[in-house]
Amino acid sequence: MKVVDCFEENIQLLEQHLSDVAQRLRASRQGNSVTVITGSKGFPTLKVVGESCTGFLHSQYDPVQEARRWWQQQKENKDWKRTKHVFLYGLGLGFPLTAILEDLPEEISVTVVEPSYEIFAHFISLFDISDLLQNPRLNLFVADDLVHIDEEIGDIIKQYVLDVEVVEWSPYARLFPEAVQHWRKRFIELSTSVRIEQNTLLYFAEQWPKNILQNAGAISKSPSVREFIGKFEKVPTIIVSAGPSLNKNIHLLKDAKGKALIICVDTALRAMIKHDIMPDFVVAIDGSELNYRHFEGLPNLDIPLIFMPTTHPRIISEFGSRAIVSLGGNQLLVFFQKFFPEKAGLSTGGSVATTAFEFAYLVGGDPIIFIGQDLAYPDGKSHADGTIFEEIRKKETDRNMVYVEGIDGKPVLTDLTLRMYLQWFENRIASIKVEREIIDATEGGALIHGTKLLTLSDVLAAYCKEERPIAPTIDAILTNYEPKGIDEFLQGIKQICRMLRRIKRAGWVGLKRSESLLAYYLTEQSSRLPVHEVLQRLERIDQWIQQANEDEMIDQIMQRVLLNVTRGKYTIQPEGETEQEEAIRISKNSCLFYQGVMEAADTMHKYMQDAEEQVTTILRNTSAAEE
Template sequence: MNRDHDVYIKNIEEINKRYYNILEDINKKENDITVEVIEARNDQKSFVIYKEDSRLHLHSRFNPQREAERWISDLEVRKDRIYIVYGIGMIYHIKELINKMDDSTKLLLIEPSLSIFNQIIKNIDITDIIQNKNIEIMIGEDNDILKSFLFNNIFWDNWHLIEYYAFSNYKKFFGNTEKDIRKIVEEHIYISKIDRNTVLRFDRDWQKNLLKNMNFATQSYYINQLEKSFLGRPIVIVSAGPSLNKNVDLLKDIKEKAIIICVDTALKVLLSKDIRPDFVVTADGGELTLGLFDNLEFDDIPLIYMATAHPKILKRHNGRKILADNISGYIKELFKEFNKEVGSINSGGSVACVAFNIAKKIGSDPIIFIGQDLAYTNNKTHAEGTRYVKDSNSIKNKYLEVESISGDKILTGHDLFSFLKWFENEIENDKSNRKYIDATEGGAKIKGTEIISFKDTIDKYCREDIDVSKTIDEALKDDVKFNNHELNLLIKKLQDMFENLETINDKSQAGIKICNKIINLYETDKIENTNIEPKLHRLNDIDRYIKEKREEFDMINHVIKPIVYRVFLENTIEDSNKDDISIMKRSLIFYKSLSEAAEFTLPILKETINELIGQKENNSI
């Protein structure tokens, strides 16, 4: 048995352990590509690729190793980054990159050619790469692996850490495929930036609303109670896009024959036509959302709300309220301590995204969109009769073009574009064979949906009586509201957290003073002659206390994360300095952020505690 065969067997064994799903593709060869293994002038192995009439050396014909060293020297490799490299080749450049990585670095390697990868594993021992948990490999054109990598690793607060590189001649030989890969990466980064802007804009609103809604949350039903309650039943998600005016009246024909779930922006339109949806959804905690409910009577409609929704909306609604929380939400984790399962919804950035995930959670099939333009149909932003309707001509400097449902080009905004991509990704990643129907009759094309007029959709899917109201009543029959004993325990817990937050604030203030003193010693060149060990021990004690109060930290997370991001994480784009004074300055930023978040939260938490005490007293009357 020769050495190359031994290498191949070892590689296959490791691939089978971690990437067994690609084994069936491993021996496939592209008909239009031939790969030849040659020796360079320095006796290292290299590849020559033949495609149609083209012949291309993937590496230097003289010294592939030196070429790899030059390649890596042109990059600014940092250990906390997330790298995507298009083109594996003979691994020389990959090993140079890996040598500069540590446990904080993540790497996705993309090899577009099965033929090239087949030669790689026959000629090079890559078992160390396959075994490395910080490295993932994508072979061929299965972009799901790339999308999964981005989804699991790139978020609103770390998008700036990603680096994408296409190696050398791969761009020349696989230009179109490389462009597709780069586009997917750029779109994900773009959406992450939109998410970042949303977080930075609403951080304090969300924190305030989260606590102010506690009183309502203890008296609400939970989204978990509706889970799978409408398995296989059609649902219509009513959004407020300009095309809603075309077919909104048809909703009258499907009452009790499909679930009608309406986003808050569209409620006014429906009520003006005497259409009562089965659910209305609200998610945005900003003041503008409050105006959507002005002069509306909707107590008879169950209100599904996210934990950070505007509290005045909940106060106006005197009917059944159904609480949903984010996947990483604080309320659902808090309520678990009282054996209450709230359930979570991926908010996705818009109320329509929330409605979409509610539709999936309750098991509906098909999911039907109307008013989901995600573009400026007829240069309008929203349906006539909504609070937000305006002409998009005034914002033409902020638009981009996408494909419409008719195949033409249509204008959309940057935020709408991010929602479009969100919907497409969610639909693509749904492996349940659920049908998605775009009955909007206007707007952007949503990949993965079947485009059918709303009338034809009704004729095909919404003819059978399904007792929607009765099913909702049955799902919400269990009383999950907090009783007085549970309220007592919750109040006591929040009072303890209030005291702990006060202590965190005091310790943060102490940390600020210590950091300032140490920084001053550095800046005045007195550090060498001063014993700072007692100060460092004091900082360690402060850090230890803060780490022990994890739950309090989670409560103020909406405020502290954006603050830290603004002045700390974003600085890593241009500042990788890890000397002592830089570390101390970042500690100072952290303590200031923590103190600011605590001071913002404490009076709101006090008000929340008093409201819960009042609620308990009213229950006793």
């Protein structure tokens, strides 16, 4: 970086790369909290009036050497073996970033977060930043409120599968203690959210593809949630969740029937039936056997069921006589969307309650009203009476428990997962608040910022006075729906079955080639093996598998194998490893990969055959009915 007076030139560059930042910088340059000081060696530093004290952001003598010493300390205090990405909090005048970039290997990238627009304004006044903006290894964010960059930071953490390290330019903790604490807290929350998502993906790596393909018939013949777009414009819409506060007002829902649209999450269905209240829709998205227990033993009451392809198949087969599909949320569904583009699904937000909210928004519900949406554990209770979880209790000493603000302004106990959903609701509500009224009639639990607090009795008195044709509207949509694209879908399934058989064969060939390499290196190359030729064949096999798997049919089911191949014991190079030992380690990893390809292709082929039988039966029954 060259020291020049280049504020205007840098602003023009920023308008191309970070236009929102550029707009704020002109005003920030006029601030009086930061002063440029020239040190004894001619280097600039900044004197900053911080949150609680005033101090220098860099050494007044030699900020370059200071940054290098700081970076060496960071390296000594952390385990960098798996690091693929570094987050730096605090850019200052760029000295710590320069120390990092000049030392880190090229394959490790960096994200910089600068919390002060005024500091950044002085930085771009002093230094040409064109090289930084064009550096492919670097992400740059300037944000005094992390909520504006939450999504981007979360995506970066996810991209590097949590193989990240976080460092802070030390003076920021002294000058901006509250901002630094907020950064640390938010980074942990985002990392936790990513870890939950990754763990869920691993846990359901085989279950989700199995569920999706066991639901293939239902997906192909069911109407989409999008058939209901705007069908309940300006109709009060009540989302019934299963939080413990549902006990307070569930009995009042009978008075809302026919006057408001009632959407029930699966967890709350038993409690609703116990009170002899039939919702207009029930939403089920979870793919686990445990989720089926919410329905097990209940009569089929012909309640319209909104499901996702990953939903447990028994829920749909036993309670899906009036099923409605939300097609999305899984990489395998790209294949389905080729044949059913009109069935694009809802943005789920990760939970059944957030999915219900998106459906309420899609149909035009206004106001949207929460009940049973505690998002917390008031008095340690997790769920309403009548649900399968009614006996569960939570304590402050349980893992991952935190406090959030309750509707009464007092702290209420929750956990990291529920807090994540609370933040989702708050962000989503903020994005639509100008067009919809959102009411929280839970009468307990966490405060959801952006909602209007009312009791359910007040909601019914104010919004649910007149009868509306809710059931007839739903009946007409479901009765008049005619499935399309099922013939083409069946042909697509057959084509995928053929492709999976070929991938399995390619995996077998790759495994045998890898085993021959392993045997060669284990015997200290005593046998004659054209190693270069074998490696070329393996490369061709890899390329062919990648091309054949363009629909990503085996990717999800291979998650555990891919995790082992990319991060397992065979990826770690021990100190003092010889060339032969390295070759053995890599060959074992190669065997692990191709064995995984074979098994994944075989398993997916079986699931696809089941889907083929389902769809064939649907077409056969349709033909018979037409005759």
